[in-house]
Amino acid sequence: MNMMQPAEEIVASPATQKETIERFVETERRRQKKKVLVNRLLAAGFGIFVLLVWGFATEGGFVHRLIIPSPIDTFWAMGRVMSADYFLPNIWVTLQEILWGFAIGLASGVVLGVGVAMFDAVRATIYPYLVALQAPPKIVLAPIFVTWFGFDQPSKIAIAVVMSFFPMFLNTLTGLSAVDQNAVKLMRSLTAGRWKTFRYLLLPNALPIMMAGVKLCWTLAVLGVIVGEFVGASAGIGYLIYAMNFQLDIAGVFALIIILSLFTLVVYQLIEWLESRIIFWKQL
Amino acid sequence: MTDSLIDGQHISKVYATATGPLVALDNVSFNIEEGEFISLVGPSGCGKSTLLSILGGLEEKSDGTLVLAGKHHDSPRPDLGMMLQTSVLFPWRTVRENVRLPGIILKLDKKEQAERCDELLDMVGLNGFGDRYPTELSGGMRQRVALARLLAHNPRVLLMDEPFGALDEFTRETMNVELLRIWEKTGKTVIFVTHNIGEAVFLSDRIFVMTPRPGRLEGIVEVDLPRPRTMEAMRDPRFSELVFTIRRMLGVDH
Numbered sequence: 337m338n339m340m341q342p343a344e345e346i347v348a349s350p351a352t353q354k355e356t357i358e359r360f361v362e363t364e365r366r367r368q369k370k371k372v373l374v375n376r377l378l379a380a381g382f383g384i385f386v387l388l389v390w391g392f393a394t395e396g397g398f399v400h401r402l403i404i405p406s407p408i409d410t411f412w413a414m415g416r417v418m419s420a421d422y423f424l425p426n427i428w429v430t431l432q433e434i435l436w437g438f439a440i441g442l443a444s445g446v447v448l449g450v451g452v453a454m455f456d457a458v459r460a461t462i463y464p465y466l467v468a469l470q471a472p473p474k475i476v477l478a479p480i481f482v483t484w485f486g487f488d489q490p491s492k493i494a495i496a497v498v499m500s501f502f503p504m505f506l507n508t509l510t511g512l513s514a515v516d517q518n519a520v521k522l523m524r525s526l527t528a529g530r531w532k533t534f535r536y537l538l539l540p541n542a543l544p545i546m547m548a549g550v551k552l553c554w555t556l557a558v559l560g561v562i563v564g565e566f567v568g569a570s571a572g573i574g575y576l577i578y579a580m581n582f583q584l585d586i587a588g589v590f591a592l593i594i595i596l597s598l599f600t601l602v603v604y605q606l607i608e609w610l611e612s613r614i615i616f617w618k619q620l
Numbered sequence: 621m622t623d624s625l626i627d628g629q630h631i632s633k634v635y636a637t638a639t640g641p642l643v644a645l646d647n648v649s650f651n652i653e654e655g656e657f658i659s660l661v662g663p664s665g666c667g668k669s670t671l672l673s674i675l676g677g678l679e680e681k682s683d684g685t686l687v688l689a690g691k692h693h694d695s696p697r698p699d700l701g702m703m704l705q706t707s708v709l710f711p712w713r714t715v716r717e718n719v720r721l722p723g724i725i726l727k728l729d730k731k732e733q734a735e736r737c738d739e740l741l742d743m744v745g746l747n748g749f750g751d752r753y754p755t756e757l758s759g760g761m762r763q764r765v766a767l768a769r770l771l772a773h774n775p776r777v778l779l780m781d782e783p784f785g786a787l788d789e790f791t792r793e794t795m796n797v798e799l800l801r802i803w804e805k806t807g808k809t810v811i812f813v814t815h816n817i818g819e820a821v822f823l824s825d826r827i828f829v830m831t832p833r834p835g836r837l838e839g840i841v842e843v844d845l846p847r848p849r850t851m852e853a854m855r856d857p858r859f860s861e862l863v864f865t866i867r868r869m870l871g872v873d874h
Binding site: 516518519521522523524525526527528532536537540541615616617620 | 676677678696697698700701702704705706708710711712721722724725726753755756773779
């Protein structure tokens with residue numbers, strides 16, 4: 337009978353000689369490599385250009401060094417700041433605030449997102465309020481939280497939670513809702529109930545959108561903590577930036593901003609790496 | 621009362637829409653015997669997919685009775701299997717894990733299911749593709765996986781909603797031949813929805829011809845082409861006659 341071969345392996349006819357294919361592959365690979373190299377050079381070139389303009393404008397005396405420190409001043413300031421006694425205790429305070437804010441914001445966003453997506457009663461009860469709360473900028477709460485929770489860590493954590501909660505909540509909800517109705521139909525036809533549909537279909541299907549939420553959640557948790565420390569704090573990176581700015585130590589401010597950016601970026605990369613592990617099927 | 625596998629009497633389905641009630645199925649009655657290959661044929665809006673959903677217990681009927689294997693039937697059951705126009709494979713599961721899914725959900729014996737999975741992949745011509753992911757397969761291959769998954773929990777009745785409708789003509793014909801081969805081997809009861817008359821004639825024992833607005837069962841056509849059928853069956857003059865008869869019933873023969 338007609339047994340079709342499933343093989344989709346491509347077998348070239350003898351007319352297409354082996355060398356032709358090899359030559360083609362080789363040229364294609366070289367072209368790719370060249371493109372990657374050119375792109376890297378362009379990025380590096382632009383970075384060097386900006387540094388040069390910055391250095392020229394500051395060292396050349398076109399901009400006052402108190403307003404914008406030169407790249408060299410900033411470099412020395414980084415060493416000065418990082419070796420200072422106050423550096424580690426302050427960064428430890430901020431680090432704790434960010435991690436707690438991120439963790440609580442993420443967990444509550446996922447829990448409420450799942451609750452609203454999976455249970456009609458939960459959706460009917462709290463969804464309208466969550467949508468309403470989502471509209472105003474959460475930063476307005478910062479002064480109130482400092483009044484409520486004090487100058488120490490809890491107020492910063494609270495701001496970070498409020499800021500990072502919403503993207504996680506909305507992305508969880510969107511992810512769980514963005515499902516192929518045919519897949520739902522298939523699960524129903526297999527007599528799968530709510531829990532099994534969630535476990536085998538809805539949750540894995542939501543993970544790509546949820547991971548995008550995690551990344552947003554992270555950057556907003558950092559933002560929330562720093563803003564909180566600006567508004568009122570007795571320790572932390574935000575507090576240091578505020579104090580140094582007040583003392584016109586702009587080089588120190590620059591140094592702290594760079595350290596904070598590097599830290600945020602490293603964790604962001606870590607999350608992206610985790611993402612590529614968790615939703616491996618998107619890379620196939 | 622007959623002792624058919626499926627007995628549907630006076631089945632109706634009405635939907636409430638913004639512009640008023642819409643009669644999707646109007647007083648449809650039929651019997652289906654064990655092991656039969658039935659096709660539901662008709663244009664869009666004739667209620668064939670609605671009828672299939674009711675047969676699958678996925679949709680409520682508004683009126684009438686439906687008896688499956690001696691029992692009133694109105695909810696999904698594990699002795700039914702459903703296949704849809706899209707393969708609906710989960711991209712995070714390998715081919716094998718997709719085929720194993722019904723067994724996991726229905727809590728069937730793991731060892732038995734593992735063996736059955738290999739047999740089924742063999743049967744649909746995907747031996748050696750078990751560890752691939754769906755995105756690595758062509759459309760035709762994905763429908764083969766869906767076919768294997770359909771059979772995984774060994775359902776008695778296969779409900780197929782335009783399963784090859786999204787495939788190109790060549791792949792579709794190959795899949796038809798494959799489906800007939802598998803049907804002859806397994807002896808399942810098949811209810812197959814299509815709007816392709818030729819496909820219905822090629823595959824079926826009987827064809828339920830349905831017309832739209834409201835969805836009615838216009839008539840039932842017996843296909844008396846000999847079995848087992850190969851592509852040769854399409855050259856049989858009787859094949860064209862049957863296609864012509866159905867076209868006339870559907871009023872598309874102008």
